Amino acid sequence: VNRESNPIEPQPAEAGNDWEWVRKVQKGDSAAFETLVRRHQKTIFNLAYRMLGGNYEEATEATQEVFLSAFRSIGQFRGDANFSTWIFRIALNHSSSRRKTLASRQLRTVALDGSDPVDTRTPEPATVVVENETRRLVQKALNEVSDEHREILVLIDMQGTSYEDAAAILGIPVNTVKTRLHRGRRALAPKLAPYFSDRQRR
């Protein structure tokens, strides 16, 4: 009886259809969670991929864990934010703690052989060499800026998140988003400058 959804229940504005699926999951229909996974797997995967040093396996693992932890705590989701905002926040938190674990592990590796820690564990298949080369360089540059800067650059410049949504995800004011993004770009620019085309460089 109490599994039926209540038709008079107010739907939060701009929550889209995600909210309906969340409600189903909250009422015990775990299969409904699949729709949410399907809709958001690519963005979450890419977010994790960029935050975790461009490591495909790590990103795969992280994506699974992010969705699992979202499923476990979905009862706490009240619909006062977008589901995507909520799950982005989980993904960023997860990535940041995973990064710390990896960083301590990589420190040891680097100390031993002095090699570049980027992508050492999963060499990418050399399909499109040029494209992968740029990706590697961009990723390497991203790995070198602070977590705070990487986070905002990935969100806004790579995932296309708006300033406002980024503010909601990170729990900071929009003005802080602006300044942090600007500082992040300025920190990243010198690392990427050699790869701007001549035309871009003026």
Next chain:
Amino acid sequence: MNCNEIQERLSEYVDNRMNAEMSAVIESHLASCADCSEVFAHIAGTVRLLKAEPQVEPPMGLVTRVMAHVNDEPAKQSFWQRLFPSFGLNFSLQISAMVIVGVLVVFLYQKNHYSQPVSKPDEAERLAVHRDRDVPPAEIMELSPGQTLAPGHIPSGGQTQAGGDAAAGFDDRARTAVPVQPDAPDAGAAGRRADREIILRMSAPAGEGDALMAGATTKALSEPQSPAPSRQGLKTLHDARRRAVETGEAQSVWLEVPIEETERIRKEIGTLGTIESETVHRDELAVAASSDKSARIRVTILPPAAERK
């Protein structure tokens, strides 16, 4: 606008988040300033490179894999589903049950806490005392050796009847949450009753208890302004929690907490499970207004709600 101010706004300019007027100011400045133009080229070039990065395709079957994990999760049941697993009780019956339980709780509670000491304790009181005695006295003695910490016993000026060792002990305990023995004379009928009662439903099954405990203790220890925070108190709580898991029965613990620490300790208790109810007989202000230096918190720990095998 000087060059610094211009450069600070270049990201907004690149992102088209500027009104036409401001954009015009930036453009005319860039046309005549080589330094700012260089910064602009860097920011625009960076944004272009980042935006040009293609999205990476997640592995095939990721959704299936996630759902396999999801389906491995224990089914979530509502409180009422757990309480009445197979009867299929309808909602109004559940509400009735809830009202009856509520009335009983209020009845027992009033019996238990508002009756003055009388020659013969009534049933509810005996029940409560029995609960408290379920806590093995040995463990409590270990944690507050020899003495209870009823306020009258806290010495002023560090002076005690029992020498230097005891003075240090008292000093320490006065600052932290300390378990007290509920049935000791000072805490009994003639003493104070709890200022605050918390009923805590443990959130974790027994297996995860240790991790939780480690987490809570570490957290408590890492708080900078609270030297040796409720470590003892927490230990007692964890012991009680362990007993709750082992016996499947509710366990009661008394804590004596400095007034200013009450809120923090309360939060720490909250990390151990879900606070199902909290009754405040005297809030911190009221305790502070009295001559007492500390608040008494009685924590009742209920075993985890997960189905037992």
